[in-house]
Every structure is written in structure tokens, then in C-alpha cells.
Amino acid sequence: MDSGITRAIAATVLNSLKSGVVPRIGLEYITVGRRNEIQALLQDVSIIEQGGGAIRFIEGKYGSGKTFLMHALRNHVMERNFVVTDVELSVDRRLVGNKGQGLATYRELIRNMATHACPDNGALQLILDKWIGTLENEVVQYEGLVPGHEAFDVRVSQKIYKITSSMEERVNGFDFGKVLVSYYKGHRTGNVDLQKKALRWLCGEYRTRTEAKTDLGVNLIIADDNWYDFIKLFADFVVKAGYAGLYVCMDELATLYEIPSRVGREYNYNKLLSIYNDVLQGKAVHLGIIVSVTQKAMEDPTRGVFSFGPLRSRIEDTAYLSGGADGLRDMASPVIKLSALNPGEMYVLLEKLAGMHGILYGYSPKLEHDDYIYFLKKQYQKNAEGDEVTVRDMIKNYITLLNLIQQNQEVPKEKILRADEKNVSHAGE
Amino acid sequence: MSDGRYNIPKQYKVDKGMPLDTLFEKIENAKCRRVFETEIVSVEWSYHLVSKEGITNIAELVREKGLSVFEIKLKRKIAPDLLTEVFAGLIRKPMVMIYLCSGELSMGIFLPASGRTAGRMCATDFYPYDAERMINLMDYELDRDKSAEQIGMRIFSVIRSQKRAIMIEKAYERLSRESENEMLSFEFSLENLDKIRADADFVQAQLRNM
Numbered sequence: 022m023d024s025g026i027t028r029a030i031a032a033t034v035l036n037s038l039k040s041g042v043v044p045r046i047g048l049e050y051i052t053v054g055r056r057n058e059i060q061a062l063l064q065d066v067s068i069i070e071q072g073g074g075a076i077r078f079i080e081g082k083y084g085s086g087k088t089f090l091m092h093a094l095r096n097h098v099m100e101r102n103f104v105v106t107d108v109e110l111s112v113d114r115r116l117v118g119n120k121g122q123g124l125a126t127y128r129e130l131i132r133n134m135a136t137h138a139c140p141d142n143g144a145l146q147l148i149l150d151k152w153i154g155t156l157e158n159e160v161v162q163y164e165g166l167v168p169g170h171e172a173f174d175v176r177v178s179q180k181i182y183k184i185t186s187s188m189e190e191r192v193n194g195f196d197f198g199k200v201l202v203s204y205y206k207g208h209r210t211g212n213v214d215l216q217k218k219a220l221r222w223l224c225g226e227y228r229t230r231t232e233a234k235t236d237l238g239v240n241l242i243i244a245d246d247n248w249y250d251f252i253k254l255f256a257d258f259v260v261k262a263g264y265a266g267l268y269v270c271m272d273e274l275a276t277l278y279e280i281p282s283r284v285g286r287e288y289n290y291n292k293l294l295s296i297y298n299d300v301l302q303g304k305a306v307h308l309g310i311i312v313s314v315t316q317k318a319m320e321d322p323t324r325g326v327f328s329f330g331p332l333r334s335r336i337e338d339t340a341y342l343s344g345g346a347d348g349l350r351d352m353a354s355p356v357i358k359l360s361a362l363n364p365g366e367m368y369v370l371l372e373k374l375a376g377m378h379g380i381l382y383g384y385s386p387k388l389e390h391d392d393y394i395y396f397l398k399k400q401y402q403k404n405a406e407g408d409e410v411t412v413r414d415m416i417k418n419y420i421t422l423l424n425l426i427q428q429n430q431e432v433p434k435e436k437i438l439r440a441d442e443k444n445v446s447h448a449g450e
Numbered sequence: 451m452s453d454g455r456y457n458i459p460k461q462y463k464v465d466k467g468m469p470l471d472t473l474f475e476k477i478e479n480a481k482c483r484r485v486f487e488t489e490i491v492s493v494e495w496s497y498h499l500v501s502k503e504g505i506t507n508i509a510e511l512v513r514e515k516g517l518s519v520f521e522i523k524l525k526r527k528i529a530p531d532l533l534t535e536v537f538a539g540l541i542r543k544p545m546v547m548i549y550l551c552s553g554e555l556s557m558g559i560f561l562p563a564s565g566r567t568a569g570r571m572c573a574t575d576f577y578p579y580d581a582e583r584m585i586n587l588m589d590y591e592l593d594r595d596k597s598a599e600q601i602g603m604r605i606f607s608v609i610r611s612q613k614r615a616i617m618i619e620k621a622y623e624r625l626s627r628e629s630e631n632e633m634l635s636f637e638f639s640l641e642n643l644d645k646i647r648a649d650a651d652f653v654q655a656q657l658r659n660m
Contacts, residue, residue, distance in 0.1 A: 025658075049657035056649045063656060097657045365637035369646045394638050 026050055031381040035374070039420040041413055048093040051373050054366030055090060058359065061352035062094050062311070066101065069266045069309040074256075074300040076310040078274070078326075078336065080319050081359030084411025087313035090359065091270045094311060098268045099137050103309075104148060104259045106134045107270035115277060116292035117245055118285070123292070124225050127248035130269060131224045131255075146220060149201070152262035153208055156180045174209055181205045184261045188254060193247060196239040197254045203237050225251075249296055256308035266307035278318035278325050290329035297335060297355070319356070362412055364401065368393050371419055378423045387426060387434050395438060396422065461499050461588060462511050464518075468493040476540050486536065491523040496548075497587075501597045516598040517544045517605075519587065524551040530573035534558030538571055544602050546587060546609075547573070555579050559606050564599070570606055574613040575620055 030047035037044035052059065058079075065075035079087045091107070099105045108114060108129040115122040134144045138151075156177050160166050166173045185198030200219050207215030218236045225243035227233040233242050243251050256267035277293075280286045299305045319326045327333040336355045350358070362370065371393050375386040388396075400415045425437045470493060477483040500516035518541075522533070534547055538560035547558040558573030593601050636642060 049654045052653050052657065053650045054646060056653050059653050059656065093657060100658075363637060364634055365642045365646050368638060368643060369650055372647075373650070390638075394634075398634070 026377060026380055028381055031377040034377055035381060035420055038374070038416050039424075041417055043088045043092050045092065046096065048089065048096060050377065051370060052089075052093055053370045053373065054362045055086070055093075055359075057350065057352050058090060058357050059093070061357060062090075063097075065309055066094075066098055066103075066268075069103075069268070069307055070101070072306050074303065074305040074308045074310075076297055076300040076355060077312070078319065078356045079311060079313045079359060080316055080356050081313075082361070082411065083315060084413035085359045085361055086412055087359060088272055091272060091311055091313055095268065095270050098265075098309070099135060099140060102137060102263075102265040103268045104134055104136050104144065104255075104264050104266070105268045105270070106130045107272065108133065109272045110274060110276040112276065112279075115280070116289045116296075118289075121245055123245035123248055124243065127225050127243060127251065130252065136264065145223065148259060148262055148264070149204055149220075150208070152258075153177070153181070153205055155263050177209075178205070184258075187261075188257060191254055191257065192250045193241060194254055196241040197251065197258075199239050200237055201258070223251075249292070249299075253299070253305045253308060257306055260307045266309065268309040269311070271310065271312045274312050274314035274326070275318035278315075278321065286324065287329060290326060290332055293326070294329070294332050294335075297332065301355075316358075364397055367397055367400075367412070367415065370416070371396065374416070374419060375423060378420070378427065382427050384427060384430075386423065387430075388423075392434065392438060461497055462505060464495045464498050464508065464511065466495040466508075466512075468495065468520075473540055477536060482532075482536060485528065489525050489528055491525055494521045494523075495519075496521045499598045499601055501599075515543075517546065517602045519546045519548065521548045521550065524549060527551050527554075527576055530556040530558050530575060534560055534571055534573040538562075544598070546602075546605055549576070550579075551576065553579055557609050557612070559602070559609050561602050561606055572606060572610045572613060574609060575616050577616050577619075 026047065030050070034044045034047040034051060062077065065077060068075055079090055081087045095105045095107060108126050110116075110126065113122055114126045114129055116126065117123040131145055133142045134148065135142050136144045136148065138144075139147045157168065157173075159180065160173060160176045161168070164176055166176060181202060185201050188194035188198045191197075200222050204216050204219035204223075207213065207217075207219060221227060222233060222237055222239070222242070225248065227236075227242040230240060230242055233239050241247075252267070252269065259267050274293075277286060277289045280289065296310065300308060300310060314326065317325060322328055327337065338354070338356075371388075375388055379386045396419065397415075400410050400418065403410045422437065425440075426434050429437065470487070470490065473493065474483055474486050474490075477486060495518060497519040498511055498514070498516050499519070500511065500514040502514055505511045505514065520537070520541075522537075528549075530547075530549055533549055537545070537547055537558075541560075542562060544561050545559070547560075549556040549558065554576040556574050556576040559571070561570045563569040587605060588601075589604070592604065596604075
């Protein structure tokens with residue numbers, strides 16, 4: 022087991038996994054069998070750092086590790102000085118909708134912005150303050166002016182305007198820049214109210230243009246039809262504010278598959294198409310998007326993403342992959358298909374979790390080679406018998422087993438390991 | 451004891467346990483006798499299908515020629531072919547044998563030589579007891595107005611086709627199990643596990659590198 026795992030990390034990881042949810046931290050210690058996928062995603066991250074854009078779909082069954090992979094990447098890019106944000110799509114949060122579901126997605130994305138210094142969401146204000154602070158520092162460091170000097174504010178303002186005007190050429194960039202300037206004005210003059218109004222606008226919380234015009238002098242509000250333009254503007258802006266880029270994680274695209282009306286689904290797939298085109302055509306800079314989706318929600322020809330022809334033709338496997346080269350994987354494809362962890366990979370994962378359990382409770386786990394194999398064979402046997410046992414279920418069972426063994430050290434581990442067998446035979450009787 | 455429920459050659463419930471000691475005494479091969487004495491729990495003569503209607507007592511019923519159905523409970527699985535052959539030698543009359551052991555069942559049939567046809571015998575391997583693969587002894591539509599001999603022939607052909615299906619399934623299961631075992635022994639080999647550990651360490655290092 023590698024050093025660097027603290028008891029706090031071990032506790033978070035084990036408790037989250039035991040509850041069937043993906044932990045927010047410590048994922049790198051238990052990432053097993055995803056070398057190719059991680060390599061491909063890290064390649065994207067390098068491209069985004071250098072000013073490009075990337076979009077990937079992570080396709081896999083429920084419990085196959087889609088969210089896990091997304092969170093592992095999220096944590097990694099956050100450490101690489103990215104601004105990261107995530108949203109779990111749902112009935113109320115879609116890409117577009119007639120009840121403001123698109124805007125709700127945007128709001129969630131802004132609310133969930135996180136950085137290395139502010140890893141638990143709500144980082145927007147910090148990003149803005151850091152941006153202004155960096156510019157002020159530059160003025161102090163390179164121009165020898167100190168705060169309070171009559172030219173200090175002028176120089177900082179000039180820098181601010183230089184940045185915001187460079188954004189004006191982008192769609193909706195003029196108003197976006199204007200609001201940033203308002204935030205700066207509030208900062209400079211100590212007008213907290215103005216700052217709050219600017220933040221409200223950036224968070225997409227203005228309902229009418231009139232209100233926005235009155236408060237901030239802009240003719241535009243963030244709404245269902247334009248929210249993605251502002252994500253692109255944020256990607257551009259965060260780089261100007263000193264970050265490496267913006268990384269957006271969208272979980273549960275399957276929600277779109279569940280929209281009952283065909284028209285509603287198609288609107289959403291159309292939005293997804295424009296995001297896809299934008300990112301890959303180079304219209305979005307320093308922006309990475311990763312979307313998780315189940316196989317059914319992706320490939321179902323009647324309701325899934327593939328029901329929308331233009332998207333299907335872009336992201337479907339080519340004849341080489343679906344035909345002759347079956348079994349080979351193109352990791353540069355927009356869709357990364359997550360296969361289930363194979364037994365060997367599960368074995369190593371179990372080892373790692375046992376190690377973490379040992380760190381958390383300060384003992385040496387007694388499980389040995391044959392015990393891991395026994396446990397895994399039992400789990401796979403359940404699958405063979407028709408019970409759907411996902412990686413998530415196996416891990417939950419395993420952590421329970423570890424807990425029982427640790428809490429009952431006087432009981433032979435074999436007895437605990439075989440307890441589930443007894444239950445099965447009782448049920449059979 | 452009789453039960454004339456069906457408008458086909460009559461199926462009478464016999465419900466008569468066999469005196470096993472007496473029955474097995476007739477087995478000439480000592481080893482075979484020992485196996486039967488040790489592994490067979492009970493033999494029950496459950497039904498007797500006869501062509502004649504209106505039988506009112508069991509004495510009359512068992513004297514009547516027909517097709518008997520025996521239910522045999524086993525402690526451990528014995529080859530159904532052997533069981534059927536030995537029981538055929540002991541009982542020497544048309545019969546269907548249902549062997550039950552550990553939640554699985556197997557069926558055998560013996561039709562002794564009659565005037566025109568040679569004797570026939572067939573048995574399936576054991577298979578899990580489930581409705582889908584249950585062999586219907588009686589098919590009331592098909593067997594309407596058929597004689598017990600004709601019903602015996604029909605059951606024979608059903609058992610023979612089931613035997614083939616079960617054999618194929620068992621062979622396939624064995625093949626899958628073997629390839630699964632091969633796959634697992636590779637998966638859990640130290641070499642493979644070391645490779646996976648090295649990959650995981652590499653990924654961990656990459657994810658932790660800024």
C-alpha cells in the first residue's frame with residue numbers, strides 16, 4: 022500500500038463506498054484497471070491546458086465506475102490548477118427545457134465550481150477575487166505602485182478592461198465583461214451590494230432584462246437558450262484569471278433518455294450536438310467536458326442519444342471497430358466504453374481496500390490470496406445465477422465483510438467469509 | 451385406491467412403497483446390490499396407467515397390464531442408466547422411473563419387448579427440478595383415447611429427446627466451467643496480478659502528479 026493515505030482519506034473512501042456512493046477524495050489510491058481510459062482523459066487535459074477543447078462520453082452500466090472515473094479526473098485536474106464543476110442531470114436539470122431546466126443546470130454548474138484552494142464548491146467569488154488580487158499584485162510588483170496611490174486604481178482598472186474587452190468579440194462577451202467590471206467596481210469602491218448583483222447575474226439568477234439593466238447596465242440575462250455561451254466565456258475567463266482551464270463533469274445523461282416526449286428529447290440532443298460541435302471545432306477554448314451515460318441511454322435507437330441522427334453519426338463506432346477490429350478499442354474516440362473490471366482487477370481493488378481498512382482501524386487485515394479468490398468467485402457465481410452484481414455491489418459486500426472480520430477477530434475469518442453461503446442455502450431450503 | 455379423473459386410459463394412483471430388502475435381494479451382482487442398498491432411500495409405486503376403465507380396488511389394478519410410474523429417492527446420485535437397467539431387471543414390466551436426489555431429478559423408462567417391438571430403455575441425466583424442463587408424463591390432449599402402450603411409446607420418445615437436450619446442456623456447462631476456470635486461473639495468477647498492480651501504481655502516480 023502506498024504511503025500518503027491518511028486515516029481521514031481511508032474513512033471517507035470506505036464510508037462512501039460502503040454507502041454505494043463515489044468518494045470525493047482519495048480516488049487515486051483505489052483506481053484499478055483503468056489505465057487506458059485515464060491515459061486518454063489525461064491526454065485531453067493536456068490539450069485543454071494548451072488552449073484546446075475536449076468532450077468525452079463515458080459509457081457503461083450502472084455501477085461500472087463512470088462516476089468514479091469522472092471524480093478521479095475532477096480531483097486530478099483540480100490539482101492541476103483547473104476550475105472544475107459538475108452537475109448531476111435530473112428531471113429538473115437538463116440541457117434545455119420549457120421550465121428553465123437548462124438554466125437550472127447552468128446554476129448548478131456555477132454553484133459547484135471548485136478550485137484547488139476551494140475544493141468543496143462555491144468557488145466563483147474566490148475566482149473573481151483571485152483574479153482582481155492577481156492584477157493588483159502585478160501592479161504592485163511590476164509597476165511599483167501601492168494601493169492608495171492615485172495611479173494604482175487606474176492601472177488595475179486598465180488591466181481589468183483589457184481583459185474584459187478581449188472577451189467582447191465572443192458571443193455575449195460584451196455583457197459578460199461588463200458584469201465583471203461591475204464586480205471590480207464594487208470591489209474597488211467597497212460596494213458589496215454591487216458585487217452581489219454582479220455575482221447574481223453570473224449565477225444566472227436575474228429573471229428579467231429590465232432588472233439586469235437597472236442594476237448592472239446590461240441588456241442581457243443568462244437564460245435557457247444561451248447558458249452554454251457563458252460556460253465557454255467562463256472557460257476563457259478562468260484562464261485569464263490564472264487557471265489552466267474549465268473542466269465540466271456532467272453525470273447521468275440517462276436523464277435525457279427518460280424524457281417522455283420525443284420533441285423534448287430532441288431539443289436536448291440538439292443542444293448536446295451544438296456543445297459537441299463547439300468543443301471539437303475549436304470554438305470553445307480551455308474547456309473540457311466529460312459526460313457519463315449508460316449504454317442503453319446512449320445506444321437505444323428509439324430514445325437514446327443514437328436516436329438523434331446527427332449525434333449518432335458523429336459518435337458511433339466506425340466500421341473498423343464494430344466490424345473487423347472488434348475487441349480493439351480506439352481511445353481517441355469520443356465515447357469511452359467502460360467494461361466491467363475483470364476478476365484480476367477486482368482482486369487488486371480488494372487488496373487496496375483491505376489496506377485502507379487496515380489504515381483506518383490500525384490493524385493488519387487477515388485476508389489472504391485464497392480468501393480474495395473465494396470472495397470473488399462467490400460474487401461472480403451470483404452473477405452467473407442471474408443476480409446482477411455490479412462492482413458497486415461487490416465493494417459494498419466486501420467492506421461489510423472487512424468490517425465483520427475486523428470487529429470479530431476472535432471468530433475465524435473462514436466462518437465469516439462463508440456466512441453468505443449459509444444464507445443462500447437457508448434461502449434455498 | 452384409484453382415481454378415475456381423466457377421460458383417457460386410466461391413470462390410477464397406487465401410492466405403494468416397495469419392500470426394498472426383498473426387492474434388492476434379486477440383484478445378482480453383489481457390488482451393485484450393495485450400492486442400491488446403501489444409496490436408495492425409497493421406491494414408491496406412484497401411478498399405474500392402464501387401458502381398462504372402472505377399476506375399483508388396488509388388487510385388481512396392480513394385476514392389470516399397463517405402465518407403472520415409480521418415484522425413487524436417492525441419497526447420492528447414481529448413473530440413471532444403471533438405475534434403470536437394474537430396476538428393469540427387477541421389475542420386468544413397462545415403467546417410468548423418476549429419480550430424485552439433492553433437488554435434481556432424472557427420468558428413465560423401460561418398455562419390455564412385446565410381440566412386434568424390441569425392448570427399449572432410456573434415461574436422462576440429472577437436471578435441476580424446474581417447471582420449464584419438467585417432462586410431462588401425461589399429456590391429456592395427446593393421450594386421449596390412447597392405450598397405455600401407446601402412451602409408453604410417447605413418453606419414451608419425450609425422454610429420449612430430453613436426454614439429448616440435457617446431455618448437450620451438461621456438456622456445454624462443463625465446457626463453460628472449464629474455460630471459466632482457465633480464465634480465472636490466468637486472472638489470479640501472480641504474474642497477472644503483478645501487472646495489474648503495476649498499472650494501478652502507474653495510474654496513481656499519474657493522478658497524483660501535478
